[in-house]
Amino acid sequence: MVKILKEGLLKLGLDSDEKILSSLTRYIEEIELFNPAYGLVKVSDQRELIIKHILDSLAPINILNGLLKKSPRGETAVWRIADIGSGAGLPGIPLAVCLPDAEFTLIERMGRRAGFLRNTLAVLGLPNVRLEEADMEELSRKAEWAGSFELIVFRAFKPLEPDLLKGLVKLLAPGGSIAAYKGRLESIEEEMSRLNTAMPSEIFPLEVPFLDEERHLLVIKPGADN
Numbered sequence: 001m002v003k004i005l006k007e008g009l010l011k012l013g014l015d016s017d018e019k020i021l022s023s024l025t026r027y028i029e030e031i032e033l034f035n036p037a038y039g040l041v042k043v044s045d046q047r048e049l050i051i052k053h054i055l056d057s058l059a060p061i062n063i064l065n066g067l068l069k070k071s072p073r074g075e076t077a078v079w080r081i082a083d084i085g086s087g088a089g090l091p092g093i094p095l096a097v098c099l100p101d102a103e104f105t106l107i108e109r110m111g112r113r114a115g116f117l118r119n120t121l122a123v124l125g126l127p128n129v130r131l132e133e134a135d136m137e138e139l140s141r142k143a144e145w146a147g148s149f150e151l152i153v154f155r156a157f158k159p160l161e162p163d164l165l166k167g168l169v170k171l172l173a174p175g176g177s178i179a180a181y182k183g184r185l186e187s188i189e190e191e192m193s194r195l196n197t198a199m200p201s202e203i204f205p206l207e208v209p210f211l212d213e214e215r216h217l218l219v220i221k222p223g224a225d226n
Contacts, residue, residue, distance in 0.1 A: 001025060001046055008055040008209040013062065014098055023097045023124055024054060030120045031088055038116055040088035051210045056181070057091030057155065059206040060217040061098060064151060064179060067219065068102070071150045072175040078103055082149045082171060084136050085109075085157035089117055091181065092153070096129045103128055105149070109135040140167035147173045155181035160195050160218075169222045178220040188218055 002021060005028075009016040028049060031040055043049040068079045079102040083092030086106035096104040106121075106129060108114045114133040121129055132139070139145045150173050158164055160180065168178050182188045188203055199222050206215040 001028065001050065004047060004210070005050055005054065008050065009058070011209040012055070012058055014058065020097055023126070024094060026124055027089070027093055027097070027120065028054065030116075030123060034116050034119075038112055040113070040116065041090075051208065053088075053090055054094050056208045056211065056215065057094040058098060059208045059215060060179065060181070060204065061095060063204050063217055063219070064095070064153070065099075067177045067179065068151055070175075071173070071177075077150075079151065080149045080173070081105070081151045081153065082107055084152060084154040084168070086117060086131075087113055087156065089120060091155050093120070093124070093126070093129065095153070096126055097124075100128055103130075105130055105132055107132045107134060107136055107139065109133065136171075137164075137167050140170040146170055149173060150176045151179060152176070153179045153181070159191055162195065162197070165195065165197065165199075165220070172222060176222070178222070180218040180220075182216045182218050184214045185216055188216055192218075 002025060005024060006016045006021060031049065032046065035041060041049065041053055043052065081102050082105045084107050086092050086108045089106060092104050092106045106117055108117055114131060117131050121131060148171055152168055152171060185203065192201065199220050201218065201220045204217040204219065206217055208215050
């Protein structure tokens with residue numbers, strides 16, 4: 001496990017020190033332990049789990065860093081990041097391990113998965129991550145959550161549609177960005193055509209180590225006037 005994980009991190013240009021490797025390894029073990037009962041991810045073996053979920057989650061980290069540094073809060077602020085529909089903690093937990101100076105909120109409405117996340121965060125002892133067991137649409141209607149995050153990420157959540165995008169924008173701080181993990185370029189273009197939004201967007205191709213499948217990051221920047 002450690003070899004392929006370490007090689008993958010190096011290919012992504014990420015630090016592979018003992019602390020990061022230990023946290024990610026323990027996280028993988030927690031997923032493997034609870035996956036048979038909770039159905040957290042669909043994988044056939046540990047290698048597939050590492051490549052398709054851990055390294056896939058980390059593939060756009062440099063792009064995400066760039067988005068955060070361009071936010072109005074700048075490089076000196078503590079960045080606030082939300083992982084919507086976190087599920088097994090993907091991509092939030094791998095990102096939080098590798099971005100220890102950012103604050104992460106995992107938003108998950110399903111009780112069993114929230115329970116897994118709660119237990120996993122206790123096991124990993126990640127001080128920069130908190131769990132919010134709630135529905136994203138409900139949070140977006142609460143005034144106290146307005147403008148809470150510089151960056152919102154989600155992976156295997158829901159296809160973008162007008163009401164969903166409207167809710168996400170309410171949670172964004174001025175100048176914040178929405179980053180959606182996606183697969184084929186053709187599917188993204190179809191999704192965006194149905195969304196029919198004038199918000200600035202950009203599609204970044206991603207290379208996931210050891211994965212011969214198409215991956216992209218869709219970034220939407222609603223602008224300062226949320």
